[in-house]
Amino acid sequence: MNGILNSILRSPRAVFGLTLLLLQIVAIIFAPYLAPYSPVEADPLSSLFPPSAAHWFGTDVSGMDIYSRVIFATRINLLISVSAVALAFVLGVPIGLLIGFYRGPVTSFVMRIFDFIQSFPVFVLGMALVSVMGQEIWNVAIVLAILFLPVFARLIRAETLSLRDRPFIAAARCSGAGDMSLMFRHIMPNALAPAIVQISISIGMAILLTAGLSFIGAGVRMPTPEWGLMVATGAQQMILGVWWVSLFPGLAIVVSVLCFALLGDAAKDWADPTLKVRQ
Amino acid sequence: MSLTKFWKGVPRPLRIVTARSFVIVPQMFGVMLVTFLLIRLLPGDPALLLLGNMATPEAIASLRERLGLNLGIWQQFLHYVTNIFHGDLGISIFTSNPVLVDLIDRAPATLELITYAMILTVIIGVTLAVISVVKAGGALDYGTRIYGLAAGAIPDFWVALLLIYFLFYVAGIAAPPFGRIDAFVTPPPQVTGFYTIDSLIAGDWAAFQSSVGRLTLPVLTLAIVNAGALMKMTQSTFAGVYRSDFIRHMRASGVPENVIVRSALRNSLPPIITLVGFLFGFLLGAAVLVETIFAWGGLGQYAVQSVINSDYPALQGFVLVAAAFILVVYLVVDILYELADPRIQV
Numbered sequence: 001m002n003g004i005l006n007s008i009l010r011s012p013r014a015v016f017g018l019t020l021l022l023l024q025i026v027a028i029i030f031a032p033y034l035a036p037y038s039p040v041e042a043d044p045l046s047s048l049f050p051p052s053a054a055h056w057f058g059t060d061v062s063g064m065d066i067y068s069r070v071i072f073a074t075r076i077n078l079l080i081s082v083s084a085v086a087l088a089f090v091l092g093v094p095i096g097l098l099i100g101f102y103r104g105p106v107t108s109f110v111m112r113i114f115d116f117i118q119s120f121p122v123f124v125l126g127m128a129l130v131s132v133m134g135q136e137i138w139n140v141a142i143v144l145a146i147l148f149l150p151v152f153a154r155l156i157r158a159e160t161l162s163l164r165d166r167p168f169i170a171a172a173r174c175s176g177a178g179d180m181s182l183m184f185r186h187i188m189p190n191a192l193a194p195a196i197v198q199i200s201i202s203i204g205m206a207i208l209l210t211a212g213l214s215f216i217g218a219g220v221r222m223p224t225p226e227w228g229l230m231v232a233t234g235a236q237q238m239i240l241g242v243w244w245v246s247l248f249p250g251l252a253i254v255v256s257v258l259c260f261a262l263l264g265d266a267a268k269d270w271a272d273p274t275l276k277v278r279q
Numbered sequence: 280m281s282l283t284k285f286w287k288g289v290p291r292p293l294r295i296v297t298a299r300s301f302v303i304v305p306q307m308f309g310v311m312l313v314t315f316l317l318i319r320l321l322p323g324d325p326a327l328l329l330l331g332n333m334a335t336p337e338a339i340a341s342l343r344e345r346l347g348l349n350l351g352i353w354q355q356f357l358h359y360v361t362n363i364f365h366g367d368l369g370i371s372i373f374t375s376n377p378v379l380v381d382l383i384d385r386a387p388a389t390l391e392l393i394t395y396a397m398i399l400t401v402i403i404g405v406t407l408a409v410i411s412v413v414k415a416g417g418a419l420d421y422g423t424r425i426y427g428l429a430a431g432a433i434p435d436f437w438v439a440l441l442l443i444y445f446l447f448y449v450a451g452i453a454a455p456p457f458g459r460i461d462a463f464v465t466p467p468p469q470v471t472g473f474y475t476i477d478s479l480i481a482g483d484w485a486a487f488q489s490s491v492g493r494l495t496l497p498v499l500t501l502a503i504v505n506a507g508a509l510m511k512m513t514q515s516t517f518a519g520v521y522r523s524d525f526i527r528h529m530r531a532s533g534v535p536e537n538v539i540v541r542s543a544l545r546n547s548l549p550p551i552i553t554l555v556g557f558l559f560g561f562l563l564g565a566a567v568l569v570e571t572i573f574a575w576g577g578l579g580q581y582a583v584q585s586v587i588n589s590d591y592p593a594l595q596g597f598v599l600v601a602a603a604f605i606l607v608v609y610l611v612v613d614i615l616y617e618l619a620d621p622r623i624q625v
Contacts, residue, residue, distance in 0.1 A: 116309045119609065120602050123564030124582070128598045131586040132317055208434055212568055215436050216583045231437055235572060238440045239456065241448045250437035257432035 011269065017262025020255055027074040035068035039225040048237070051244050058244035060233050064223070066245065070252050073225040077256065080137060080220075081206035084144035085199055092149045093195060096156025097183045100191075101164060114150035122147055126209055130218045140219050144206050151202065152195050159191035197267045204260035211253050227253045295617045303610050310602040314595050315359045319352075330372065368599070369592030373584060378596035381581060386600075387472025388459055389570065389577035393562045394473075395494055396501035400558060403502055404509030405544075405551070411510075412518045413540060423510060430507020436568040439500040443572075446496065454492035457574045461489040497573045501565055505558055512554045516547040549620045556612030560605045 009015065027034060037055075043063035051058040057066035099107045117125070129143040163169065164187065172186050211228025213219035215235075220226040222233070227249040234245025286294065326342040362368070368378035411420040439456075446453035459474055460466055467477035467486045474490035520526065520543045529539050563579075570579035578597060585593035 112309065116306075116313055119306070119310075119560075119605060120313075120598075121560040121564040121605060123567060124598060124601050127567065127582065127586055128317055128594055131589070131594060132591075204432065208432075211434055212436065215434075216568060216571055216586065218583075218586045228434070228436075231434070231440065235436075235440055238444050239448060241444070243444050246437065246440045250434060250440070253434050253437065254429070254432050257434075258428070261428065261432055 011266055013262050014266030014269075017259050017266060020259035021263065024074050024078065024256060024259065027071050028078060031072050031075060035065070035071045037065035037068040039064065039069045039072035040223045042223070048242055048245070057248040060230070060245045061237065062223075066230070066248050069225040069230055070227070070248055073227050073230065073249065073252065074256070076137065076220060076224060076226050077207055077210060077253075080141045080144070080210050081203050084141040084206050085148060085202045087141065087145035088148035088202070089152050089195065089199060091145070092152025093156050093188070093192070094184075095149070096153035096195075097160055097188060097191070099153065100157035100160025101179065101183050101187070110153075114154065117147065117150050123209065123212060126213060127216065127218045130213055135218060135221060137220055137224075140210055140213060144209060147209070148202050148206065151198060155194045155198060156191050159194060160187055163187050163190055193271045197264065197271045200260045200264035200267055204257040204264065207253060207257050207260070227256075292618060295614050299610055299613050299617075303606055306606050307603065310599065310606065311360055311363060312356065314599045314602070315356050317598065318591055318595055363599070368596040371585070371590055371593040371596075373588045373590040373593065378592050381593065382578065382596055382600050385576060385578045385581050387469075388575055389563075389566055389579055391459075391473040391475065392494070392497055392501070392570070392575060392577060393559065393566055395475075395498045396505070396562055396566075397555070397558065399498055399502035400506045400509055400562075401555060403506040405513050407506070408510045408513035408517055409540060409544065412514060412521050413536075423514070427507050427511045427514075430504060430510075433504060435500055435504040435565045436572060438504055439497065439569055439572045442496050442500055453496050454489070456496055456572065458576060459490060459493050460486065461493070464489045493573075497569045497575065500569055501562055504565065505561060508561075509551075509554055509558060513547065513551055516550045517543060520547045549616050552612055552615050552619055556609055559608045563601055563605065 041064065043059075046055070046059050046063040047061055049055050049059040049063075055065050055067065057070060059065055060069075095110070099110050126143050126147055129146065130140055133139040133143065160183075169182060169186055172182055177186065207227075210219060210226070211231070214226050214228035215232045217232070220229055222229065230249035231246045231253075234242065234247075234249075238246055289297075326339045330338055330342055366379050368382070370376070371378050371381055374381055407419070407423050407426070411417075411423040414420060442453070443456050447456060454461070464486050466474060467481040467483050470477050470480050475487060475494065478484075478486035478490060526539055526543055529542065566575075566577065567579035567582055569575070570577045571583045574580070578600070581593065582597040582601075584590065585597060
């Protein structure tokens, strides 16, 4: 734990990423106190006000305060992305262990399925799945989890393949360890590092995908505050010079994704110091 | 034995193409299975969903017949595959046209967009990568680091809106962001489907200018967002090659720098080719968003419409075509990869 902290503090990029993460956590916990207005209450009388002291980020077409919505949207966006990646990780790790440990027709069948999932353009498959399953928050998360699952399973499988023939596994087997114990007690702890590194990067990608899906109308629905949806509500006005409706939620996406990308880089350095990211 | 000998005698490029082309058959089969199951995931009667809420009982009954919904699931799949081979992807609920006709109408718009975006992405990405490695530590090297970091975090649809605001609304130098060509300009007669090429063939200068103007913003959007990833990948590959022994040996022998760069680039080609293939998939996904913003009228916008209108035959058809397109791109990429790297055994 100390090692992680040290390596984070030594890299300015990691410190920056951590700061952005803290900001988001504050926004999630204290949203009702930070937001001066309700995030879902429309006020037709204050439609499309430019940024001012009363409305820091202006108001959108239905008169909702954009600053309040950006703050509240942190909850939805991170909830979807983090739970999607968590689900993909929790399912991907055991699947990766199983298909790395055992060989046979089932293994290659599972690998072919992963090939198919990954050969589709991510966004196209995500869009089709969400629209078929119904546009609910949890369906978006489940679809994202399906899209990310192969990534984690493959990483774990690759590690498992290189670990399963190591002497310490043979030793454990000789001491009477069963397959389950070999996989989950001996191989898993040694195989997790690359998958853990992938978590942060995947969360960033999940945020981008969620926002994109909502933007085209295949994700979260109005009036739920969600960044991609908020950018979409301002898209029509951008041509008329009303810039604030789309600008601020878009910036929030950039900040959030950047945060997880930076943390991902830091995690990569921590997991493998020889593979230092080009700085 | 004689077959092996014959195979060995076939020229290498031909061997690569044949061997790879066989792989695509089971892949296409898998894609059809996925698009087939996609609709079966839906709760309720597929026939009702495919026809929409306005369907008459007779129409539903006849579609059930045609889809073979009364049969077992594998026979249904067989029906679906047979229909695809007959060019029957169903009827779009929203446009009332056969889905295949809709898709063929719209494909050139998307292909033109993606092709130019791809070209610009490769030019920007590779150029920045080469300069940042050759002139390491310079201002541009520093700039590429920030760009590389930011490009992965910026949503493409947001970039498109910012470009519209700054280049169209504020500066007034970009063409209006609606469609592929100005309303008062007649589109050129279709030859390739690419407005830029067709207008040149027809010698219609006004149409050419107009279509290039309309292409600028969406192509720029796609390139800005995607060049970052290509740049980072090229950087790491190219930097490795640039520091390798044979390059050092070239430099020690007094080979001019531009020849060294060219030869280093040639040797970092295989991974770049792979990434370019992946980029096609990404661009196709990104085109869905960008087309919606620019009212492009291509496959992407069609897909979004089908999602919004719950037009499942159209969506199913789009997913099938998109996946088939990507498979073909990957096939070409694999072939090019093996051609570019003579060490690979076929």
